[in-house]
Amino acid sequence: xxxxxxxxxxxxxxxxxxxEEEDIVVVEYPFTIFINDREIITLLCSPDSLxxxxxxxxxxxxxxxxxxxxxxxxxxxxxxIAYVKVNNINEFNEKxxxxxxxxSGCGKGSLFYNVLDSFRSKKIEKPLPIKADNIKHLMxxxxxxxxxxxxxxxxxxxxxxxxxxxxxxxxxxGRHNALDKIFGHALLEGIDTRDKIILTSGRISSEILxxxxxxxxxxIISRSAPTSLAVDMxxxxxxxxxxxxxxxxxxIYNNFPSIIF
Amino acid sequence: xxxxxxxxxxxxxxxxxxxEEEDIVVVEYPFTIFINDREIITLLCSPDSLxxxxxxxxxxxxxxxxxxxxxxxxxxxxxxIAYVKVNNINEFNEKxxxxxxxxSGCGKGSLFYNVLDSFRSKKIEKPLPIKADNIKHLMxxxxxxxxxxxxxxxxxxxxxxxxxxxxxxxxxxGRHNALDKIFGHALLEGIDTRDKIILTSGRISSEILxxxxxxxxxxIISRSAPTSLAVDMxxxxxxxxxxxxxxxxxxIYNNFPSIIF
Numbered sequence: 465x466x467x468x469x470x471x472x473x474x475x476x477x478x479x480x481x482x483x484e485e486e487d488i489v490v491v492e493y494p495f496t497i498f499i500n501d502r503e504i505i506t507l508l509c510s511p512d513s514l515x516x517x518x519x520x521x522x523x524x525x526x527x528x529x530x531x532x533x534x535x536x537x538x539x540x541x542x543x544x545i546a547y548v549k550v551n552n553i554n555e556f557n558e559k560x561x562x563x564x565x566x567x568s569g570c571g572k573g574s575l576f577y578n579v580l581d582s583f584r585s586k587k588i589e590k591p592l593p594i595k596a597d598n599i600k601h602l603m604x605x606x607x608x609x610x611x612x613x614x615x616x617x618x619x620x621x622x623x624x625x626x627x628x629x630x631x632x633x634x635x636x637x638g639r640h641n642a643l644d645k646i647f648g649h650a651l652l653e654g655i656d657t658r659d660k661i662i663l664t665s666g667r668i669s670s671e672i673l674x675x676x677x678x679x680x681x682x683x684i685i686s687r688s689a690p691t692s693l694a695v696d697m698x699x700x701x702x703x704x705x706x707x708x709x710x711x712x713x714x715x716i717y718n719n720f721p722s723i724i725f
Numbered sequence: 726x727x728x729x730x731x732x733x734x735x736x737x738x739x740x741x742x743x744x745e746e747e748d749i750v751v752v753e754y755p756f757t758i759f760i761n762d763r764e765i766i767t768l769l770c771s772p773d774s775l776x777x778x779x780x781x782x783x784x785x786x787x788x789x790x791x792x793x794x795x796x797x798x799x800x801x802x803x804x805x806i807a808y809v810k811v812n813n814i815n816e817f818n819e820k821x822x823x824x825x826x827x828x829s830g831c832g833k834g835s836l837f838y839n840v841l842d843s844f845r846s847k848k849i850e851k852p853l854p855i856k857a858d859n860i861k862h863l864m865x866x867x868x869x870x871x872x873x874x875x876x877x878x879x880x881x882x883x884x885x886x887x888x889x890x891x892x893x894x895x896x897x898x899g900r901h902n903a904l905d906k907i908f909g910h911a912l913l914e915g916i917d918t919r920d921k922i923i924l925t926s927g928r929i930s931s932e933i934l935x936x937x938x939x940x941x942x943x944x945i946i947s948r949s950a951p952t953s954l955a956v957d958m959x960x961x962x963x964x965x966x967x968x969x970x971x972x973x974x975x976x977i978y979n980n981f982p983s984i985i986f
Binding site for chain 1: 977
């Protein structure tokens with residue numbers, strides 16, 4: 465396991481003084497994924513939950529549609545490489561050829577999949593009833609857990625919850641990676657995502673929304689803002705979308721009868 | 726010109742009440758770039774300064790190395806498409822074949838270029854002397870200009886400055902897009918970047934640092950945190966790197982004799 469933070473010497477300036485100090489910065493770890501000996505991508509991530517990241521990423525990007533599509537994952541921590549063997553190599557090659565590159569948002573966006581995929585995603589079948597007070601409670605738990613952010617100011621947090629508790633919690637320098645780690649973990653452990661809630665510290669862009677829609681998650685909540693495209697997609701797909709969930713406040717951008725006051 | 730924000734109906738919850746209101750969200754605009762009839766990428770961006778974004782992106786990703794490599798840019802605002810004709814199509818095709826995908830960070834990272842490119846970047850030849858007080862002054866100007874963020878909480882800001890003033894200012898839902906817009910504008914206007922300063926609201930990842938290094942910018946300043954890889958690269962390339970520049974405070978992660986107290 466690699467360290468997620470690193471000590472560096474800095475010059476700290478404030479109103480009164482200029483001092484040389486040690487400070488902590490978050491590690492950015494290049495992590496390359498090979499599938500059946502073909503180099504697919506290099507993710508820049510936090511070096512934690514790498515297996516979960518691989519599985520979540522491959523599912524998000526449509527390289528696999530179930531866990532049994534993966535024959536074997538070998539991770540070389542020192543070199544920052546994951547070797548994945550997937551079953552049914554012909555189908556995989558065909559998928560790979562069809563992919564195109566999309567990029568976005570805060571960082572540079574996702575690749576491979578088509579933004580319009582979302583509109584082919586299935587509508588949420590069963591909304592998840594939850595009290596507004598439970599959302600506030602979950603956000604309090606979520607804020608308490610965001611440790612790496614508190615240390616370095618440089619990461620995003622993501623959690624999967626039921627209506628009362630946090631089930632999974634991950635941090636990463638990338639909000640996409642953090643979410644893929646959550647979904648990878650859920651897939652590896654066989655956790656049903658259709659009655660769960662996603663919490664994220666980061667902005668909800670169309671790409672984040674598509675990832676949750678692919679897992680049929682009925683409710684997504686962010687400390688930050690959604691984009692217009694994410695709001696449109698949430699309405700189309702029946703996903704309850706909450707932004708700026710901070711303390712006693714929240715903005716509900718789409719309530720597909722779900723939140724109870 | 727498309728609108729950069731959009732009105733939506735929300736349910737606003739706070740301690741005292743639950744109200745239906747109108748709110749503003751930031752627009753996320755899918756923008757596809759074709760080069761010589763080949764589809765290259767779809768950026769998800771704010772629909773402003775699109776020509777600057779195209780030029781900055783193509784330079785960042787190594788598709789062009791000077792403005793005259795571009796023969797013509799046609800932008801269809803309604804369809805969200807840029808048609809670019811570049812000169813010397815053979816060279817372009819060769820470049821395109823060599824590209825691989827890298828992804829990262831906050832969003833999903835950049836494509837195409839290799840993270841190790843940075844270590845092949847040239848060291849900064851001439852550091853830029855600047856007083857710490859001027860940095861505080863620039864950050865005050867920068868914060869005043871961040872309008873879209875104030876309205877929607879959903880965008881990143883980026884500026885190019887000399888030691889006293891902001892020369893260029895751009896906002897985008899993506900911190901990479903905002904920076905590409907700045908550099909695209911500079912390239913279109915023939916602004917020398919080698920004695921300028923970049924200010925950004927977003928985290929400084931390795932990819933952001935590589936983009937500034939490619940333009941030989943000697944000083945980059947962020948309101949947020951840098952990553953370890955960005956700090957390493959800054960030291961290697963002689964780039965002065967400042968993070969957490971807020972009010973009277975800042976952390977200097979690499980001072981390549983440049984900042985004067």
